[in-house]
Amino acid sequence: xxxxxxxxxxxxxxxxxxxxxxxxxxxxxxxxxxxxxxxxxxxxxxxxxxxxxxxxxxxxxxxxxxxxxxxxxxxxxxxxxxxxxxxxxxxxxxxxxxxxxxxxxxxxxxxxxxxxxxxxxxxxxxxxxxxxxxxxxxxxxxxxxxxxxxxxxxxxxxxxxxxxxxxxxxxxxxxxxxxxxxxxxxxxxxxxxxxxxxxxxxxxxxxxxxxxxxxxxxxxxxxxxxxxxxxxxxxxxxxxxxxxxxxxxxxxxxxxxxxxxxxxxxxxxxxxxxxxxxxxxxxxxxxxxxxxxxxxxxxxxxxxxxxxxxxxxxxxxxxxxxxxxxxxxxxxxxxxxxxxxxxxxxxxxxxxxxxxxxxxxxxxxxxxxxxxxxxxxxxxxxxxxxxxxxxxxxxxxxxxxxxxxxxxxxxxxxxxxx
Numbered sequence: 001x002x003x004x005x006x007x008x009x010x011x012x013x014x015x016x017x018x019x020x021x022x023x024x025x026x027x028x029x030x031x032x033x034x035x036x037x038x039x040x041x042x043x044x045x046x047x048x049x050x051x052x053x054x055x056x057x058x059x060x061x062x063x064x065x066x067x068x069x070x071x072x073x074x075x076x077x078x079x080x081x082x083x084x085x086x087x088x089x090x091x092x093x094x095x096x097x098x099x100x101x102x103x104x105x106x107x108x109x110x111x112x113x114x115x116x117x118x119x120x121x122x123x124x125x126x127x128x129x130x131x132x133x134x135x136x137x138x139x140x141x142x143x144x145x146x147x148x149x150x151x152x153x154x155x156x157x158x159x160x161x162x163x164x165x166x167x168x169x170x171x172x173x174x175x176x177x178x179x180x181x182x183x184x185x186x187x188x189x190x191x192x193x194x195x196x197x198x199x200x201x202x203x204x205x206x207x208x209x210x211x212x213x214x215x216x217x218x219x220x221x222x223x224x225x226x227x228x229x230x231x232x233x234x235x236x237x238x239x240x241x242x243x244x245x246x247x248x249x250x251x252x253x254x255x256x257x258x259x260x261x262x263x264x265x266x267x268x269x270x271x272x273x274x275x276x277x278x279x280x281x282x283x284x285x286x287x288x289x290x291x292x293x294x295x296x297x298x299x300x301x302x303x304x305x306x307x308x309x310x311x312x313x314x315x316x317x318x319x320x321x322x323x324x325x326x327x328x329x330x331x332x333x334x335x336x337x338x339x340x341x342x343x344x345x346x347x348x349x350x351x352x353x354x355x356x357x358x359x360x361x362x363x364x365x366x367x368x369x370x371x372x373x374x375x376x377x378x379x380x381x382x383x384x385x386x387x388x389x390x391x392x393x394x395x396x397x398x399x400x401x402x403x404x405x406x407x408x409x410x411x412x413x414x415x416x417x418x
Contacts, residue, residue: 001183007191010146011198013176014119018144021177022116026093028171033136036167037085040078040132043163047073050159051128058152070126071153081132081160084383088136091382094401095142098409109411114404116142118200121192122385123148123214125206128156134203135164135178137385141403144177146199148192150206151184158182193218203398205386208313223398225363225389227313228258229339230371233330233356234274235347236267242368243270243346247278249370250344252285256315258387259342259364259374263310263320265330271298271323287317294323310337327352331359338362340389342374363389363396 021029040047051073058068094114101111120143122134131147138145149157161180168175181188193202193214202222204214211224232250234243250261266274275298282289289295290305302321309320310333324330334343344366345356353367364374374397376384381399388394394402 001185003183003185003187004191006183007181007188007195008198010176010179010181011119011195013174014144014146014179015198017174017176018116018118020174021139021144022095022118022142024142024173026095028173029093029139029142030089032139032167032171032173033085033089034167035170036132036136036164037082037089039163039166040085040160041082043159044075044078046162047078047156047159050155053155054128054153057155061152063152067126067152071128071156073128073156077129081129084129084133085136088140088383091140091400093140094404101411106417107413107415111409111411112406113409114401114406117403117405119144119146119198120403121146121148121199121202121220123189123192123202123204123206123210125150125210126153128153128160130205131157131160131180132164133383134385135161137383137400137403139168139177141400143403144179146179146181146192148181148189151186154182154184189214190217193220193222196220203386221393223386223388223390223394223402225258225339225341225387227339228260228341228387229263229311229313229337230259230261230341230374231263231265231330231334231338231343232261232371233265233324233327233334233343233345234267234270235330235345235349235352236269236326237348237352238267238270238346239348240270240274240277243274244277244281246344246346246368246370248281248285250372251282251287251319252317253370253372255317257372258313259371260315261319261371262312262314263322263337265322265324265333266295267327267330268294268323268325271295275299275321275323282319285317287319289319289321291321292323295321298323313339327355331356334360334362341387342366342371344369344371363387 098111098113124130157180164178165175199220202220204211279299289302290309291302305320340362342364343362376397376399384397
């Protein structure tokens with residue numbers, strides 16, 4: 001296979017399909033989603049067989065236990081995919097909505113219409129269910145998509161794609177609206193991210209090294225976040241019980257997610273009171289603490305935090321802790337070390353809360369709530385295709401609206417410019 005020719009053929013087909021999908025009605029796209037759901041439900045045996053091939057290959061190649069777990073398509077995960085398609089079909093369609101209409105002195109009426117981005121390339125690892133999640137969100141928002149899953153999941157992804165194509169056919173939409181890259185050759189990724197004539201945006205989902213490589217090499221705009229170095233700041237006016245609950249939940253509700261707290265900041269005035277209680281609870285939960293010199297004055301038994309710890313996304317039961325002088329010091333620390341993902345303040349001071357919202361430069365900034373809420377579903381988006389820490393186009397959880405753009409539209413009655 002000539003990879004360059006193969007990927008260009010996918011790109012041309014996707015570009016042609018994107019125009020037809022963009023012109024389709026909400027009802028047609030919803031019909032395709034629900035037909036895809038039914039096709040997946042009827043193909044459980046085929047999906048299981050394809051997934052068994054991937055699992056066998058993964059064992060032979062020595063995949064780690066966590067990767068093997070992500071790779072497996074259990075009946076419950078298939079059920080979840082079906083439910084996801086139903087949920088996306090039920091979401092409001094952003095495409096075609098017009099906002100900000102206003103009359104100008106010339107008499108023309110100017111507004112902005114939401115439109116699809118066009119062709120979205122999505123690069124992801126391990127989880128075959130991402131194929132359904134990504135395809136459904138792209139289709140609902142009027143886009144075509146080229147999906148490049150991990151090579152370890154190729155058989156599963158192709159089996160899922162066959163069901164999605166069946167759903168597209170039944171609704172009268174082009175099969176090329178959803179295409180899975182059917183090769184394990186890594187050169188396919190390099191080609192996909194350098195085809196601006198066919199692909200409008202790339203969304204990578206995976207480890208930091210994958211996203212860094214794509215961001216460095218892409219000639220297509222990338223919606224991304226590299227890591228989630230999230231903070232909780234316990235202000236000097238914080239309610240103590242609330243602070244304890246938020247700090248524990250933000251770290252321990254789930255360790256391996258990008259919205260898990262990795263650094264806890266505590267106002268100096270509250271350190272002696274709050275830190276021993278937190279340390280006891282974290283100890284019960286098996287969380288290792290690494291602290292600054294002031295933290296270790298209160299908790300001498302914990303490990304000393306290095307400069308690197310403030311940058312670290314642990315994705316595990318390790319937490320760095322720093323005592324700060326107050327709000328100014330906390331904001332300065334966050335804006336220096338944060339990955340601009342999610343940061344929260346626990347406070348009873350309205351002025352401090354508003355300053356935190358204005359001055360912390362992250363994609364999600366919270367008051368008196370766990371960082372674990374930084375999620376498309378929790379934010380009311382219905383679903384998300386990823387998190388963006390970029391500042392242009394989409395920022396924070398990316399749902400249907402993040403997969404659209406806006407263009408100006410003008411309504412006139414024969415006006416000409418003088």
